[in-house]
Amino acid sequence: MSSKFQALDSKNILLEVKNVSVSYGKKIAIKNASFSLKEKEILGFIGADGAGKSSTLHAIAGVVSFDGEIIYKNYVYYSPKEAEKIKNEISLMPQGLGLVLYDFLTIKEHFDFFRDLRGLKKAMEYETKLLKMAGLYEFQDRLAVNLSGGMRQKLSLILSLLPRPKLLILDEPTTGVDPISRAELWDIVNEMRNNGMSAIISTAYMSEASKMDRILLFDEGEIIAKGTSEELIADIKDYTYEGEMESKECFSFNKRTYCLNSLSLKKTTPTLEGVFFVNALKKSKKPIIFEIPKKNLQMPEIIVKANCLTKKFGKFIADNCINLEFKKGEILGLLGANGAGKTTLIKMLLGLYPIDKGELYLLNKRIKSYEDRIELKSKIGYVSQKFSLYKDLTIKENLDYFAKMHGLSVNETNKKIKDYSEMLGFSEYLNAFPKEVPLGINQRFSVAAALMHEPVVLFLDEPTSGVDTVARSAFWRLLRKLKENLGISILITTHYMSEAEYCDRVVVLKRGIKIVDDEVEKLHKKYPGLDFEEIFLEIYKEKNEN
Amino acid sequence: MRINVIKAYFKKEVIDLIRNKMIILTYLIPLMILILFGFGIKMEVTHVRTIIIDNDHSKLSLEIINKFSHTKYFDVKVENLTYKEALHKIQTNKADMIIIIPPSFSKNLYKGAQIGVFIDGSFPLRAVTLQGYVEKVLINGFNIKLPIKIENRNFFNESMRDYNAIVPGLFGLIFLVVPASLAAIMIVKEKEVGTIFNFYSAPITKIEFIISKLIPPFLFHSVNIFILLILALYLFDVPFRGNFFIFWIASEIYILISVGIGLLVSIITSTQIAALVLSVVITIIPGFLYSGILMPISSMGKESLIEAHIFPVMYYNHLVYDSFLVGEGFKSGGNILYFFILCAYAVILITLGTLFLKKAIK
Incomplete structure (x- = not known):
C-alpha cells in the first residue's frame, strides 16, 4: 500500500490540511485550519491550553470527527473512518505523561503489545536501537508504574516509533518533562527525521520553537501566524x-x-x-490595569526561615536538608525538574506535610505543634496546582466559601469579594462557573480566594501552567502589584523559565537538593548573554557533572 | 479479523489483571455471593415460640400438643392463660404463635369444632408459611378419622430443602452482575487512563477491539461456571438431574450477554467508578428480583411479569433450575425457546455495542 502512495507523490508535500474545523458540542476547538507539511519537515504547533492544537492533531491522526479535508500523500479523508487506511503510516502520541502506557506492564511487555497490536514482525536491531536511544535498554523489566515522568515520556515516544511511521504526531511531548529528558526527546526526533520521517509537534514552550522547521501559532481556536521562527519574529x-x-x-x-x-x-x-x-x-484587546491600594503591613524582615528541612517517603528522600530564607516583600521563584521536590517543600512550609527533620520558623515563631500549624495556615495564602476550586459553585459562591472558612463576617466577605473582583478584573464573571471562564480568569480568582483572609505570604504552585501568554503577563503584573502595594511576600513555582526573570530571587532544586539560591540579577551577571532557560540548563548540567 | 490483535490484548489483559490483583475479585466475588446468599437466605421457619392453651384436657388435645412438640418447627409451652393475656404475649414479642383449644373440643369434633390459631403477622411470608405448617399438623398429623385429608407432594424439591431452591437461582444473579462490571471496568479503564488512544490511533477495527476486550472477562468467568457448579453440588448438595451441556452452553451464552451489557455501559460512561456503579445497579436489581429465588415468576403481578420478561435472568434461571432440579432439558419446548431467546439477547447486545462504540474522541 505504501509503495502505491509514494509513486503518486511528486511535489514533496506529505500532508495537506484544508479548512479543518473541530467542535465539541457548541464549543469550537479549532476553526478553518489550513496548512501543509513537507517530507522530512518538523512542524511546530505553539499556543496555550485550549488554543486548538490538540484538536488539530487529533483530526490529522483520525481520532476525532472534523469538517474539512485532509490529504495525506494524495489520499483524501474527511472522517476518522476514512483515516483508517493511513493509520499504518501515522503515529500519534497524545498529551499527558505516558498516558498510552499500561502501569502494570514492563517495558519489554509494552514492546510485545504494540508489536502485536500493529501486526509487526520482531525487529531486534531496530528495537534495541530505540531502547538505547531512549536510555531504557537496561530497564526493560521495569514496570511502567515505576518509571519517572521523563522515562515514561521517552518510552511512549519510542513505542510510537515502533511501526516506523512516515508521520509522527506528538502532542506536547515535553510538557512537565525535566530539561535533560527534554533534550533527549529532541535527539530521538531529529535522528528519526534524518531517516526520512516528518513530524508535527505541539508545545507550550516558546523556547522549543527554534528546533522546528516551521511554526504555526494557535490562539483561541485559530491559527494566527505561520512561518519560521525568524519570519514570525521579523513580522x-x-x-x-x-x-x-x-x-x-x-x-x-x-x-x-x-x-x-x-x-x-x-x-x-x-x-x-x-x-x-x-x-x-x-484584535483590540487591552491589558488590564490592576489598581491595588497601598497598605503597610507590619512584618519582620524574615517571613519564613527553614533550617535543613527534610522529608522522606519510605526510602525516597523528597527533600534533603533544605535551608531557605524568605524575606519581606520578595518574590521567590522555586524551580526544578519534575520530582525535584518543589511541591513537597511547599507542602512542608504550608504545614500540610509533617516535617521529618529540620526547623521551620514563621514570622520568628518556631512551628512545632499542631496549634502552631493552624496559626501558620491563617498567615499563608495558597494556590495549588490546578486550583482547588469547587466546580459546581459559581465564582462568587467559591469566594464566599473560602471567606467563611476563614471566619469572615458576611459584611466583610461581601466587601472583599467586591474589592478583589474589581482589583483583579473579574467582576463581570462573578456569577459564572469556573468551567465557563478562561483559565486566566480562574487563575486570578484563585488568587483572590487565597487573599480573602489577608495572609502575609502567598504560595503559588505552578499557577501559570497552560495559561496563555497574554494572561500570564497580566498575572505577573498582578503579583508585582501585590508585592509592592500590599507588601505580601510571594513564593512561586513555574515551568516557564522566562518567568524566572520576574522573580527577585530563585531557588533551584534537583533531586531534593538545593543547588542554587541566588538573586536573578546576579545569575545574569554570572552567565552573561544567556536567557534564563539557558542558564537553568547550564546549572543543571554543571551539577550533573559534579 | 486478526489474531495478533486479539493475542496482544489478551496477553496484556491477563498480565494486568494478575498484577493489579483484580483477578482476586474476579473469583472471590462470585464465591462470596454464592456462599453468603446460599447459607444466608432461609425460607424454612423453625423454633417458633408457640403457646398452646388447652381448655379441653382430652386425649385428643394432648395428642395435638404432642404433635406440635415433637418437631423442630415449634418450641411449645403449654400455659393456662386467658385470651387477653395470650394476645399480650404476642404484642410484647414473647411468643410468635398461640393455639387455643376450646373446651369440649373433642366432643364437638364432628359437629364443627374450632381451634383458634393466632400468628404474629409482622413478617407476612413467615406467617403464611406457619399457617401452612399448622394446617398440615392439625389435619394430617394424628390418627383419627377425619372427613378430609390433604394429600400433597412437593415435586422437584421433595425434601423442601432451601439450598435446592436458592443456590441454582444465584447463578443467574452472579453471572449477570460480575462479568458485566468486569467488562465495563476493563474497557472504561482505557478511556480514563488514556490508553484508549492506542486503539483510536492504530489500524484496528471496532470488531477486533470489542472481541479483544470481551474475550478476557468472558474466559475468566467461564471458569467460574465450573467453580460454582462444583460448590453447588458438593457444598450445598444440590442434585443435578439435567443435561450438563445444556447447562454449560446456556451459562456461556448468559456470560456473553453479561459482558455485552458491560460493553454498552462502557460506551456511555467515562470513569471506572461510574461504570462500576451503573453496571452493578442495572444488573443486580433484576438479577435478584427476577431470579426466581424470592418469588416464582409465574405468580408475579402483571407489571412485574412484563418486567421479568424484559431481563434475560428469567430465561437463564429457568434453564438452570431445570438442569438442577427437573431434568427435562430440550424435551420441553419452553426450554428450547428460552435457550434461543438467550442467544438472541447475546447477539443483539453485542451488535448494539459494535454500532454505538465510536473509534474517535466524543
Missing part, C-alpha cells in the same frame, strides 16, 4: 520596544513592550511570545 519587529511600562494601549512582558502605536522608546528584537501580544492588540 512584529516594528511593534517591539525595549523596557516595560504600564499602559492601556500596550502589553509589556519579559523586558519588552509591544505596541501598535509608535512610542518614543528604543526598538529591540522581539521574542516569539510577542506574536501573541501583537495579535491581541490587533
